[in-house]
Amino acid sequence: MAGTVWHTLAMMRVTALFFTLIIVGISGLSMGQQAELPQGQISASEILRKNLIATGGLQAHKGLETLVASGDFRLNTTRMGDYKFSYKGPGNDMLEIRRISHGGIWTGHHGHQAVNRATSEVLGAPEPGELCIWCVINGVDTWIVEHDWLRLMQWDFCCAYERIELIGIGEVDKRPAYGLRFTPKKGGIPFLCFYDRETFLLVRIDQIQRSRTSRNRAETVSKVESIFRDYRVQGGVKLPFVIAIPRPEGDVVFEMSKIKTNEAVKDSVFQ
Numbered sequence: 001m002a003g004t005v006w007h008t009l010a011m012m013r014v015t016a017l018f019f020t021l022i023i024v025g026i027s028g029l030s031m032g033q034q035a036e037l038p039q040g041q042i043s044a045s046e047i048l049r050k051n052l053i054a055t056g057g058l059q060a061h062k063g064l065e066t067l068v069a070s071g072d073f074r075l076n077t078t079r080m081g082d083y084k085f086s087y088k089g090p091g092n093d094m095l096e097i098r099r100i101s102h103g104g105i106w107t108g109h110h111g112h113q114a115v116n117r118a119t120s121e122v123l124g125a126p127e128p129g130e131l132c133i134w135c136v137i138n139g140v141d142t143w144i145v146e147h148d149w150l151r152l153m154q155w156d157f158c159c160a161y162e163r164i165e166l167i168g169i170g171e172v173d174k175r176p177a178y179g180l181r182f183t184p185k186k187g188g189i190p191f192l193c194f195y196d197r198e199t200f201l202l203v204r205i206d207q208i209q210r211s212r213t214s215r216n217r218a219e220t221v222s223k224v225e226s227i228f229r230d231y232r233v234q235g236g237v238k239l240p241f242v243i244a245i246p247r248p249e250g251d252v253v254f255e256m257s258k259i260k261t262n263e264a265v266k267d268s269v270f271q
Contacts, residue, residue, distance in 0.1 A: 235261025
């Protein structure tokens with residue numbers, strides 16, 4: 001049973017049943033059924049404990065008070081702009097995206113309150129053959145990447161979720177992985193996280209995205225996958241230097257080039 005449930009997810013196929021479950025708001029993202037796991041199977045809490053150890057341990061995570069990571073993002077090999085993620089715990093984070101010739105977007109939280117703003121400032125002339133921005137950033141809402149970063153920073157899972165369940169075992173990036181379903185409190189939309197079975201590092205997150213291109217158009221609902229690669233130790237914590245989001249046009253890749261930890265970050269960054 002577990003293999004059947006996971007196989008559908010691991011093959012990255014969204015079936016009609018999957019869309020039906022999303023649209024009607026049913027929380028089960030594993031095709032609406034709970035996978036029966038073999039007796040003696042590892043628990044969800046043990047996977048998260050091993051992930052915490054693999055990424056540096058409890059003291060290292062507690063000691064990470066601030067973080068500023070920056071780099072660029074591209075579609076396949078075409079550079080589309082720069083990004084910066086700033087974190088100051090607890091409750092403050094900001095993802096800043098600077099898009100070539102399309103301005104900037106800020107998505108984050110200040111004292112746990114959501115912050116969203118944008119500018120149409122032109123950052124540079126489009127390069128010859130530049131791809132349509134609607135195919136890239138507006139096809140991957142900035143909150144997706146911001147939430148990816150927040151989940152990488154998160155270590156205290158027990159207070160944020162109503163349930164965390166092991167739903168199956170399969171393959172991500174040609175490596176065996178465990179799949180966990182997280183159900184947030186207060187009616188939040190569940191999402192899936194996949195952890196490498198050998199290293200216990202987070203290798204993929206599946207989230208639900210709702211979007212529309214204009215006020216008069218119908219809302220679209222889709223699954224967005226974030227794949228994490230190239231883990232390195234920074235400030236005592238192991239983090240991925242690459243986040244890749246598969247799109248029909250190709251992979252949208254956020255690649256980190258600089259990172260600073262436990263240095264002063266002004267509160268104005270999160271406003």
